[in-house]
Amino acid sequence: MALSETIKAGPVAGKLDHIPGHLGMPIFGNTFEFLKYPFAFHESRRQQCGPVYKFSVFGGRTVALYGADALEYVLMDREKNFGSRDGWRLLQQLFPNGLMLRDFDDHRSHRRIMQVAFKPRPMQDYMLRLNDGIANTLPAWTPSPRFQFYPAIKKLTLDLGASVFLGLEMGDEAAKLNQAFVDEVAASVAVIRKPWPGTKMGRGVKARAFLLDFFRDLIPARRSGDADDMFSQFCRAKAEDGAFFSDDEIVDHLNFLLMAAHDTTTSALTTMIWALAQYPEWQDAVRDEVMALGTERLDYAAMDRLALTERVFKEALRFRPPVPFLPRFSRRPFEFGGYEIPGDTSISVSPGLVAMDEDIWTEPTRFDPDRFSDNRAEDRRHRFAWSPFGGGAHKCIGMHFAIMQVRAFVHQFLQHYRVALPDGYKPRWQAIPIPKPRDGLPVILTRL
């Protein structure tokens, strides 16, 4: 096997000699250094080179544009210069044709059709499903001095996703589906990009085939029924010209949507519970707010009355954003930060690095939900100061759903459980592709 076969060559960028930074070893570039400590890698580059620098991971040379202005410039993309599909090329093999892998007019028309499933009416139906699923699961969580929170919430999020997105009650398929998602996501950052047997990519490609067949078999029943799950809505949704999504489009959208929803929400909920365990004073305050609503399940109309919960969640997302780096691909040369950057170049901007920017946030390394209070409003210091859900045309379509799911969970969880961290415990987080605690986040779980 030639070494060059291990990393699939990325798109060929124009000349980057004038851009500061270094491209690391031949073939592998900076991949291993980046994978080990992604944030430290970028922070040191930025300190050495300034806000515009080049690096090389996964076989493609990339120009990083640091800062909130860069996020705004690239994501708002007023000149339609930055493609998402080629930016997210690492996902192309496993999630081709997902919404984020489409650009411009094609993206807009697909997004418009999918948007039907995120309107207030269907959201109210999802809320009922979320509440039911959470209420059915929580009583089975057994108090323990070392309750593994991450696997428990990952399973719950998958079960909720199966109910809300697919209209399924999970039975025997759950473990197989869960493993398939894990394999698909793990393959997206595999160093070996060929689907050889025994490799991460080999497992990822097999997992994709399994999931697509699984969804395809369900299409006839979803098309003819009148259920309110997202799958059924995609089957019935029409474009302006009256056309429906084809079977291939439906399975690709679902496959991408489940991936986009599952690990991100799991990661966000894990950080949220870690924060409530680490800062008991916030846990008590949020519990008081939840109890004051006086309902066992969260009412859709009462969501806006959880202001403290929202503040803590916003800070959790700032502290550890599930999607810290966003890639794009320039179609034409452009100028940023005093540099002429060529077309056909991979670009990276980072909500995660901006979330720790000392020019925007007061003591950014401190967990401090009050920075989002109306009188401090640090997030309003820049339009892109706080952007864990991205921005512009590709801004997360599931943002309100994710926020709703987190509130519904926290609302029921804190009514029944107290959570704390073992003495001296410090979690070790795997930073990418999506942050997760390497040890499953063992917490002390007690019933109230």
Ligand code: HEM
């Ligand atoms: C806390 C949870 C979540 C976070 C932090 C998150 C974050 C993001 C981010 C940053 C993007 C933009 C990527 C880019 O611009 O390149 C995005 C896009 C997307 N997200 Fe989420 N997401 C979350 C939950 C969800 C959920 C629950 C769903 C589905 C119900 C979802 C579906 C999508 C889809 C389909 C896109 C692509 C949108 C487009 O290209 O137009 N996400 N998400």
